[in-house]
Amino acid sequence: MDLVLIRHPAVAIEAGVCYGQTDVPLRDDVHDLADALTARMRALNVPACVDGWHTSPLQRCASLAHVFSADAHIDARLMEMHFGEWEGRAWDTIDRALIDAWAGDIEHARPHGGESLAQFAERVLKWFEDTCVDREAVHVIAHAGVVRVLAGHLLGIARESALQWALDFGGIAWFRRVRGKWFLVRWNA
Template sequence: MDLVLIRHPEVAVDAGVCYGQTDVPLQRDARESASALTARMKALNVPPCVDGWHASPLVRCASIARALGGDVHPDARLAEMHFGAWEGRAWDAIDRALIDAWADDIAHARPHGGESLAQFAHRVIAWFDATCVDERAVHVVAHAGVVRVLAAHLLGVARESALQWPLDFGGIAWFRRVRGQWLLVRWNA
């Protein structure tokens, strides 16, 4: 089984803004971005999408999934982490003590009033457990947080560690299950 995860392309938001579940638009046309992604997937020999695209319902993901073609299966469990009162605010405008409190217990702290990393991971992994049940390839357009949480889950590494892994806008993470074990085929391709 193959699991192909694509982070949405760049968004029309100023750098340094926390936008989590805020529904922000893409910076470029979705069709243009989808065309570039399709060419890259073909060059990487990514298995073709047969059963449609699973996607976060947020426009920056759903619009790419639609532009990639085929059926689209939006699922709220694939939305980015909810940052509560921090949504839409510049990171450097958030009280440093609150950010430090969050960093001190990244798994469970919720100083923003949104989701903790544990809550976020629980819903993302619930999607995975319900969806990735057979040998059909699954293709997803989602967010950096979703991709990193799934990578940590599949590879058995600490979530806190995977949150630090670089993942470009439009980056592709491709996993393959072989004899019951998940292998990383490509990261940030």
């Protein structure tokens, strides 16, 4: 099985703003973005999408997924982590003590009132378990947090480590399962 995870392209919001589940649009034309992504996937020899496109319902993901398939599977479990009271705020305006408390227990702390990393991961992994059994090739357009949580899970790496991996807007992470074991084919391609 091939699992192709694509982070949504750049969004039309100021840099440095916490936007988790805030529904923000893409910065550039969705059809131009789809053309560029298609060309990149061809150049990388990414397998064709056999088992459908899956996407977060947030417009920065869903608008692109719908260019690839009018029947894209929309699933709220693929949404980014919910940052509660921090949503829509510039990171540098959030009390540093709250950010430190969150970093001190990244797995369970929720100083923002939204989801903990554990809650977020549980939601994303439930999607994976429900969707990626007995499939040939699933393509997903989602968020950096979703891609990193799935990467950590598939490769047996601690979530807090996987969360540190650089992943560009529009970055492709391609995984392949061979004889029951997952391998990373491409990261941030």
